[in-house]
Amino acid sequence: KILQILPQKETFKPTAIHSLLQKEPNIWFDEKPTQPIELEISAEAAPYFKEVEFFPHQQIKKEEKGKIILSCRANNPMQVLPQLKRWLPHIRVIKPKTLQQQLNDELRAYLKERP
Secondary structure (H helix, E strand, O other), X not given: OOOOOOOOOOXXXXXXXXXXXXXXXXXXXXXXXXXXXXXXXXXXXXXXXXXXXXXXXXXXXXXXXOEEEEEEEEOOHXXXXXXXXXXXXXXXXXXXXXXXXXXXXXXXXXXHHOO
């Protein structure tokens, strides 16, 4: 039960969380994404990536023989790992190598658990 309220002079500025939520494709975001990511998308999947933004701040950098090189930015691997898994085997992480390694490790662990 509240017994007393003491007003303070300190104030805060609300963030524009609603507009951020509308712009981001998932809940794993921050106002300033920092980690640059580069992905290679197969020719079979490329048309979908041209139409829909699957990754935060997605941009097509290059097209070659139907494949596309896509860049995006993220703060947390969980912003991209679920989508990477959904698009296997049509997607490959070019940079950073640590993200590709994390994906490989998760896939190996999954396969090891299954007889």
